[in-house]
Amino acid sequence: AQTVTQSQPEMSVQEAETVTLSCTYDTSESNYYLFWYKQPPSRQMILVIRQEAYKQQNATENRFSVNFQKAAKSFSLKISDSQLGDTAMYFCASFTQGGSEKLVFGKGTKLTVNP
Amino acid sequence: GAVVSQHPSRVICKSGTSVKIECRSLDFQATTMFWYRQFPKQSLMLMATSNEGSKATYEQGVEKDKFLINHASLTLSTLTVTSAHPEDSSFYICSAVDWDSGNTIYFGEGSWLTVV
Numbered sequence: 001a002q003t004v005t006q007s008q009p010e011m012s013v014q015e016a017e018t019v020t021l022s023c024t025y026d027t028s029e030s031n032y033y034l035f036w037y038k039q040p041p042s043r044q045m046i047l048v049i050r051q052e053a054y055k056q057q058n059a060t061e062n063r064f065s066v067n068f069q070k071a072a073k074s075f076s077l078k079i080s081d082s083q084l085g086d087t088a089m090y091f092c093a094s095f096t097q098g099g100s101e102k103l104v105f106g107k108g109t110k111l112t113v114n115p
Numbered sequence: 116g117a118v119v120s121q122h123p124s125r126v127i128c129k130s131g132t133s134v135k136i137e138c139r140s141l142d143f144q145a146t147t148m149f150w151y152r153q154f155p156k157q158s159l160m161l162m163a164t165s166n167e168g169s170k171a172t173y174e175q176g177v178e179k180d181k182f183l184i185n186h187a188s189l190t191l192s193t194l195t196v197t198s199a200h201p202e203d204s205s206f207y208i209c210s211a212v213d214w215d216s217g218n219t220i221y222f223g224e225g226s227w228l229t230v231v
């Protein structure tokens with residue numbers, strides 16, 4: 001079974017500070033991708049960052065970076081210099097390819113950036 | 116970037132009727148699309164994987180006769196909620212895999228369904 005676990009239902013951070021959101025996953029597939037999506041109140045899913053499992057180097061996108069620990073099946077998201085616009089739900093997801101493709105989400109972390 | 120369009124964004128229907136939601140990839144071919152349902156303050160629940168030219172793969176517990184998925188072209192998948200009931204009211208959202216851009220997955224804007 002393919003599962004994604006986010007153990008932090010809510011987090012808060014002060015503007016300009018750094019915050020890390022946790023995610024662990026489980027899959028039996030060897031070929032998979034990991035994603036972090038942001039969902040503001042509009043409900044539009046916005047891709048924040050993606051990581052190919054076969055790449056050892058951690059992905060970075062401007063203020064967003066991941067710590068991908070393949071052996072531990074951990075995929076945390078670090079947001080640096082937090083901005084008020086970062087306030088949203090953040091979902092970790094895994095995409096597997098194999099006999100059937102699936103994109104499965106964790107339960108999400110509600111992040112609030114305080115001024 | 117690539118765009119996925121979902122229509123309608125909001126729909127109200129009467130109990131017992133059927134309603135169709137469209138998910139269209141605008142500038143790439145999407146042989147694989149996913150349909151989700153999202154309850155308030157909850158995560159996205161995968162309903163089914165839609166593959167062009169073949170039957171959809173439904174997740175356990177999802178009624179395939181109630182939630183009909185058709186993926187008849189490389190750019191369009193549809194979800195039809197048949198014989199809708201108030202408990203089917205929810206936010207439905209689709210996503211599409213762009214295999215040519217490193218398996219990036221794009222989402223539609225979502226559809227609010229209200230059954231009265």
